[in-house]
Amino acid sequence: MSDLEKLSASIHEFVEDRDWGQFHDPKSLLIALTGxxxxxxELLQWLPADRAAELVRDAPLSGQIRDELxxxxxxxxxxxxxxxxELVAAATAKLRAAIDRYPASEHRGVAPNRPS
Amino acid sequence: MSDLEKLSASIHEFVEDRDWGQFHDPKSLLIALTGxxxxxxELLQWLPADRAAELVRDAPLSGQIRDELxxxxxxxxxxxxxxxxELVAAATAKLRAAIDRYPASEHRGVAPNRPS
Amino acid sequence: MSDLEKLSASIHEFVEDRDWGQFHDPKSLLIALTGxxxxxxELLQWLPADRAAELVRDAPLSGQIRDELxxxxxxxxxxxxxxxxELVAAATAKLRAAIDRYPASEHRGVAPNRPS
Amino acid sequence: MSDLEKLSASIHEFVEDRDWGQFHDPKSLLIALTGxxxxxxELLQWLPADRAAELVRDAPLSGQIRDELxxxxxxxxxxxxxxxxELVAAATAKLRAAIDRYPASEHRGVAPNRPS
Known part of the structure; x- marks a missing residue:
C-alpha cells in the first residue's frame, strides 16, 4: 500500500468514525476544497512574485503553507x-495525454494556454 | 517508489522537457490551481445536491470530472x-492533528466548523 | 454618482492613502479575490443545500456572510x-448577450450548461 | 435607480423568465462564482506578474477578461x-471598518496580512 493509499484509508476512517460522511456530497466537498x-x-497574495519561491520557505510562513496545502x-x-x-490513475493518464498534446520540441519555453 | 512519487517525477520531467519551470512560481501555480x-x-454547479454523488458517475460527466480532478x-x-x-507527509501530519482535535466521541454526526 | 461609483472611489482613495497600489497587480488581486x-x-460548506437560503439569514452567520461577500x-x-x-457596463453587456443566447421559451426550467 | 440596481433587477428578471431560480440556492451560486x-x-495564470497590468489591456485578452469579470x-x-x-451597502460598511482598522499613518507601504 502506497503512502497516498494509506492516507486515503486514514481519511476514510477518520470520517467514518465521526459519521461525517453525511456532509460529504460532491458539492459540499468542492466548496470545502475552494475554502x-x-x-x-491568503498566504501568498501579497508576496512579491519573483521572491515568493524563496519567502515561502521561511518560518512561520513555510509551516502555514504546508498545513494549508x-x-x-x-x-x-x-x-x-x-x-x-481514482486520483493518481486519473492524473497519470492526464499527464500522458499532455505529453502527446504538447510535444516538447514545439512548446519549449512557451507558456501554454492551458498546459494540461 | 509509490505511484504518487512516480507521478510527481513524471510531472517534473514533463515541465523540464518544455522549459516551463520559468512560469511556475508559487503565485502562478496557485492561480492555475484555482483555474x-x-x-x-462548472461541472458540478447545477447538479441537485442530493443526486450529485450518483450523477457524477454517469458518462460523459464522469470522464470530465475525472479529467478535471x-x-x-x-x-x-x-x-x-x-x-x-512534501504533500503526503504534510497531509498525514495534518490528519493526525485533526484526529486529536476532533475526538470521535464528541464530534459524531456534528458538522465541524472547519474539519481539518 | 451612483453608490457603486462612490464605493469604487472610496476604495481607490483607501488604497492610495496607504500606498498599497504597489501590491495591486492583477495576479495578486485575483489571488486576494480567491481568498x-x-x-x-467556509461559511457555506456544511449547510444542508436545501436549507441554506434560510440558514444564511440567521445571526451570527448572516453578518459573517455579509462581511465576506x-x-x-x-x-x-x-x-x-x-x-x-468597467465592471457594471461589462456585466450589463454580458447579460444582454445571455438574453439572446438563452431564449426564455427554449430554456425555461432547464439548467444551462453555463448560463452567462 | 443606480446602474448596479438596474443590473440587479435585469438579472433577476432574466432568471425569473427562465424559471432558473430553482437552481439558485446559495451553495450552487457559490460554486458558479468559483467557476x-x-x-x-486561466486568463491570468501565465502572464508575467510585472507586465500583467499592461498585457490585460491588449486585445483579444482585454475582451476575454472583461467578459469573465x-x-x-x-x-x-x-x-x-x-x-x-445588500452588496454595495455591505461593502461600504466593510470599507469604513477597514479605514479604522488600518490607519494610513501606520500602514503606509506595508502589505497588510489581510487588508479588509
Missing part, C-alpha cells in the same frame, strides 16, 4: 472518492 | 514542489 | 480597475 | 440576493 485553496491564496490534498482526496475517481 | 478547481465547479492534483503537486512541501 | 471567495465557501466585491472592484474594466 | 473566478484565473459580478449579485445581502 482551503482560499487559505493558501495538506488541507487541499485532504479535501481533494475526499472529493475524488465522492465522485468515484 | 482547475473552477473547471470542476486530475488537473487539480497535477497543479497541487507542482505548487507543493514550488513551495518545498 | 475571499474561500472565506464565503463585501470583501469579494471590494477585491472584484480593485481587480477590474487594475485590468481597466 | 467564473476560475475562468479569470462580468460573469463574476453577475454571480456575486445573485449569490448576495440569495443570501439576503
Amino acid at each position: 482551503e485553496v482560499g487559505e493558501v491564496a 495538506a488541507d487541499v490534498l485532504i479535501y481533494l482526496i475526499q472529493l475524488a472518492e465522492a465522485c468515484g475517481v | 482547475e478547481v473552477g473547471e470542476v465547479a 486530475a488537473d487539480v492534483l497535477i497543479y497541487l503537486i507542482q505548487l507543493a514542489e514550488a513551495c518545498g512541501v | 475571499e471567495v474561500g472565506e464565503v465557501a 463585501a470583501d469579494v466585491l471590494i477585491y472584484l472592484i480593485q481587480l477590474a480597475e487594475a485590468c481597466g474594466v | 467564473e473566478v476560475g475562468e479569470v484565473a 462580468a460573469d463574476v459580478l453577475i454571480y456575486l449579485i445573485q449569490l448576495a440576493e440569495a443570501c439576503g445581502v
Whole structure:
C-alpha cells in the first residue's frame, strides 16, 4: 500500500468514525476544497512574485503553507472518492495525454494556454 | 517508489522537457490551481445536491470530472514542489492533528466548523 | 454618482492613502479575490443545500456572510480597475448577450450548461 | 435607480423568465462564482506578474477578461440576493471598518496580512 493509499484509508476512517460522511456530497466537498485553496491564496497574495519561491520557505510562513496545502490534498482526496475517481490513475493518464498534446520540441519555453 | 512519487517525477520531467519551470512560481501555480478547481465547479454547479454523488458517475460527466480532478492534483503537486512541501507527509501530519482535535466521541454526526 | 461609483472611489482613495497600489497587480488581486471567495465557501460548506437560503439569514452567520461577500466585491472592484474594466457596463453587456443566447421559451426550467 | 440596481433587477428578471431560480440556492451560486473566478484565473495564470497590468489591456485578452469579470459580478449579485445581502451597502460598511482598522499613518507601504 502506497503512502497516498494509506492516507486515503486514514481519511476514510477518520470520517467514518465521526459519521461525517453525511456532509460529504460532491458539492459540499468542492466548496470545502475552494475554502482551503482560499487559505493558501491568503498566504501568498501579497508576496512579491519573483521572491515568493524563496519567502515561502521561511518560518512561520513555510509551516502555514504546508498545513494549508495538506488541507487541499485532504479535501481533494475526499472529493475524488465522492465522485468515484481514482486520483493518481486519473492524473497519470492526464499527464500522458499532455505529453502527446504538447510535444516538447514545439512548446519549449512557451507558456501554454492551458498546459494540461 | 509509490505511484504518487512516480507521478510527481513524471510531472517534473514533463515541465523540464518544455522549459516551463520559468512560469511556475508559487503565485502562478496557485492561480492555475484555482483555474482547475473552477473547471470542476462548472461541472458540478447545477447538479441537485442530493443526486450529485450518483450523477457524477454517469458518462460523459464522469470522464470530465475525472479529467478535471486530475488537473487539480497535477497543479497541487507542482505548487507543493514550488513551495518545498512534501504533500503526503504534510497531509498525514495534518490528519493526525485533526484526529486529536476532533475526538470521535464528541464530534459524531456534528458538522465541524472547519474539519481539518 | 451612483453608490457603486462612490464605493469604487472610496476604495481607490483607501488604497492610495496607504500606498498599497504597489501590491495591486492583477495576479495578486485575483489571488486576494480567491481568498475571499474561500472565506464565503467556509461559511457555506456544511449547510444542508436545501436549507441554506434560510440558514444564511440567521445571526451570527448572516453578518459573517455579509462581511465576506463585501470583501469579494471590494477585491472584484480593485481587480477590474487594475485590468481597466468597467465592471457594471461589462456585466450589463454580458447579460444582454445571455438574453439572446438563452431564449426564455427554449430554456425555461432547464439548467444551462453555463448560463452567462 | 443606480446602474448596479438596474443590473440587479435585469438579472433577476432574466432568471425569473427562465424559471432558473430553482437552481439558485446559495451553495450552487457559490460554486458558479468559483467557476467564473476560475475562468479569470486561466486568463491570468501565465502572464508575467510585472507586465500583467499592461498585457490585460491588449486585445483579444482585454475582451476575454472583461467578459469573465462580468460573469463574476453577475454571480456575486445573485449569490448576495440569495443570501439576503445588500452588496454595495455591505461593502461600504466593510470599507469604513477597514479605514479604522488600518490607519494610513501606520500602514503606509506595508502589505497588510489581510487588508479588509
